[in-house]
Amino acid sequence: MTTIRQAGPKDHNRIWAILEPIFRAGDTYAVETNIRRNSALAYWMGGTHKTFVAFDSDESLGTYYIGPNHPGGGDHVCNCGFATDLAARGKGIARKMLAHALDTARADGYHAMQFNFVVATNLGALKIWFDNGFEQVGCLPKAFNHPTEGYVDALVLFKTL
């Protein structure tokens, strides 16, 4: 039974435990691989982001944030970031978090959801986004320096709600 609820300061350890190996690996997020805990939590949970955690009993499964992709005239389009705990991969957690995020986006009045920078080698994530109606609206040539693949494209995905 997966529960998803909004995160608070008491979830910092849980969230950092999920994010740290993903950011250190540096193969899916454009984040400094040596980012410090406080900076990572500020990025994930700070500013205009609303952040959620997914868990099963007390086991962490994943986390996501949602917020306006731009302020002002762009604030009707949201952006999200998703991270599934390495130990919980292959259980459909990302799909559950996406469904929750789409519900949250509609409830919060957003017109669309945009992912700015999906690394083209991240095929698992791309399959989930395309399965759920996202369209590729942009391709940024060689915009990501992958730790083992070298310079690879990053894709811009968009879904009208």
Added chain:
Amino acid sequence: MTTIRQAGPKDHNRIWAILEPIFRAGDTYAVETNIRRNSALAYWMGGTHKTFVAFDSDESLGTYYIGPNHPGGGDHVCNCGFATDLAARGKGIARKMLAHALDTARADGYHAMQFNFVVATNLGALKIWFDNGFEQVGCLPKAFNHPTEGYVDALVLFKTL
């Protein structure tokens, strides 16, 4: 004779005088139209941005910033923002600032320059970017709420250096 040099704290008044009417108009930048001076200067000059001012004698003509579009694996692609003083429009200032920014980008080792959100109605800017070799690599449908045109597309432009 247009001079372009890096900006510092003594340029805050000059830069805010250029930015304020542009941000208040809200028809080209996805920025809160009621943004405060300190927030606008933090956005334009803060974080990883290097900021420049263009002037002629002591008359302000424009300002631009350059910085990595993403950290980590994305930091070889730069992003810029350009603002020409309303009183200096039509004098080629934006073209001069772009040429300076491209030189700065190459000197700083960037591989490419990306504009994330060019409002599709901003035809003057688009002509300059296309004239200078930028390509449209993405279109964000109805992603900008224009104060008089309503929801219009925003374009993603990219130029390999």
